[in-house]
Amino acid sequence: MSGDLTVAVVGLNFGALWAPLYQLHPDVGRVVLCDPSSEALDRVGAATGITDRKADLADVLADERVDAVHLLTPLHLHAEQALATLRAGKHCAVAVTPALDLTGLEELVRAQQETGLNYMMMETGAYSDAVIHLRDLITSGTFGEVTFARGEHHQDMEGWPGYWVGLPPMWYSIHALAPLLAILGARPVSVRALGSGRLPDDRAATWGNPYPLEIALYALAGSPVSIEVTRSMFQTTRSPVESFSIWGEKHGLDWGRTTDETPLFYSWGTPGPGGRGRTVIAEPFTPPDLSHTVPARLRPVLRHPHNYQGASPRLVHEFVQSIIDGRRPALDAVVAAQWTAAGFAAHESAMNAGAVVEIPAFDVS
Template identity: 45%
Template sequence: MNDGRVDGSGADGRPLDVAVVGLGFGADFVPLYADHPHVGRVGLVDSSPERLAAVGDRYGITDRYTRLDDVLADDRWDAVHILAPVAFHAEYSLAVLRAGKHCACAVPMATELDDLRAIVAAQRESGKNYMMMETSAYGREYLLAEEMYRAGELGALTLYRGYHIQNLDGYPDYWQGYPPMKYITHALSPLLALTGSTVADVTALGSARMSEERTAHFGNPFPTEVGLFRLRDSDVVADITMSFFQIARSYVEGFSVYGDQRSLEWSGVPDEPMRMFELLPLGPQGRGRSARETELEPPDFASRLPEALARYVRKYTLTPADGGPPVTKVAGHGGSHPYLVHEFVSSIVERRAPAIDAATSAAWTAPGICAHESALRDGERVPVPTF
């Protein structure tokens, strides 16, 4: 772990002090911040004293809080990374920005359009950075697709398919009945990142009907939602399937991107190779063109990271600070976590907007909100606002 400070890391000549809020999923990000060469102090925030103690002892973190308000009132903290449940994302993001601190937040940015607008406005008023930490735009599968697309190897994009299927039975109550499309960013963002475009409008339908006991919290009647998304600055249509309930399928999350020269399909299974299809010349019979299929192992692109973070893109071993036995952990979401941390920290240090800034975050989140509205309106086309 990085116990010292690095001169000149922050905008005022000192390293950044970062607080991590929510230590369920958020615990995985603690060692990344602790090891980042431009981060000094790391703080922990969680409403559970037991979890706070366990994570703090494991990583040797002494700055611990049970209330976010205490971090916001303390001028020592430069930035906050929110990994609390979705229902708190908008409220906490607004509080962080209004307190004059940089804000990173797990997906989604928010679940209502008005909250997206409020966060974008708060970011502009504060002058601080906001970044939605979208894993799918930094996973090794996306990085490979991006490299090939930028090099012209895919040709012109012609179709995109994204999907996120995950059974949420047994998850906390605040997930039960959650509208699947309102968690769309993992499935849709790779296309928006590739093209630099945004969604103009969407037509979506709900598939099947939610069981009665699941509809109370959100009033959502659909366990599965399927949508077609039309882009503003591209002729590509995105075909997205989102499903969280009543489907006999193990967890899968991924995308396929098709071009007029080559295409990439990803099974959505971590560490499985991608399949590349290369269109072959028209055969002698002149009836259709076949494609050559090969498997591609996405590289880690770890050279893009500081040396201290490179090991976190694959399975890694941690030695707990409390003297416990070494723990081996799997790098989640295609090894994207260190890239996200590095981009957020670097954007602050370099005094620039992050790659997924507030306006981009809103543009990547809003289509799912509009898609759910379209499904509730039986497939009516719904325009997506700009930010």
């Protein structure tokens, strides 16, 4: 396929940050905006200069010039809209979370297989500078064998749109889980989890979830590493943070418990007094320059504060490049299903007092 794709950006709240990235991509010739809100269309249209504006996804899907659609709509709409997009013959990128149940994930994997089109989960946590760099350190052997990894995501959802109220925390734990899975290159196979705290009955009734916070322990396929994930959305008074730690044989990293803390990278120093233990050298962690990961026109925005430590431009590039190359993208339908199902399994475990729950592989042959 030639490099003059037309991409529609659908849902213009979070989507407002992504339309300019597609405009900068050298293989995108045209960007279309879509949102039922005329205010959003006018606002983002004026900011970007994009004049192709549609109020209805159906009109985007009927437009033969549109090659690909990036959905950034409310999360309960993603599964149905992604299926409609693929069935209309368009490649599809989707903001997390891809679906809200296992059936929805199975349908997505099937639709991707049947259409042969590209489907990509645009998970920012999997593509930050830190994740890319740590993955390199692990695959090169520099980091040593990994012993343990932990992720957490705490964000107060008071005042957010109603569909968030009472959502099972692990259904949206991907920002805590994805960095660990991306760094380790591993698939989660089973989980045991517990809920913590109690939502008021009216909030618990929305999604049938009593917990403001959930904590999970995952086993990984073909890996001796266990990982721990904690996620809260309500009733948890602390600084908001998306954070992870990874500790190994030669090095370790702590991202920090709050957004104000400097991430620390650990190495071994001299033996401790009497030869007991070793001193630890803790240095501020600064990923190297990773501008080679995106085309030149996207490099100036890699470090923009709204671009999730380089993740958003890299995700856009991977989605577009995978279409150009005619290959499946890195975070394809199967990976999206596996990682999302990991959250469903954790909530199921929490609802069953920590029982072990297996996570489907969504194997395709």
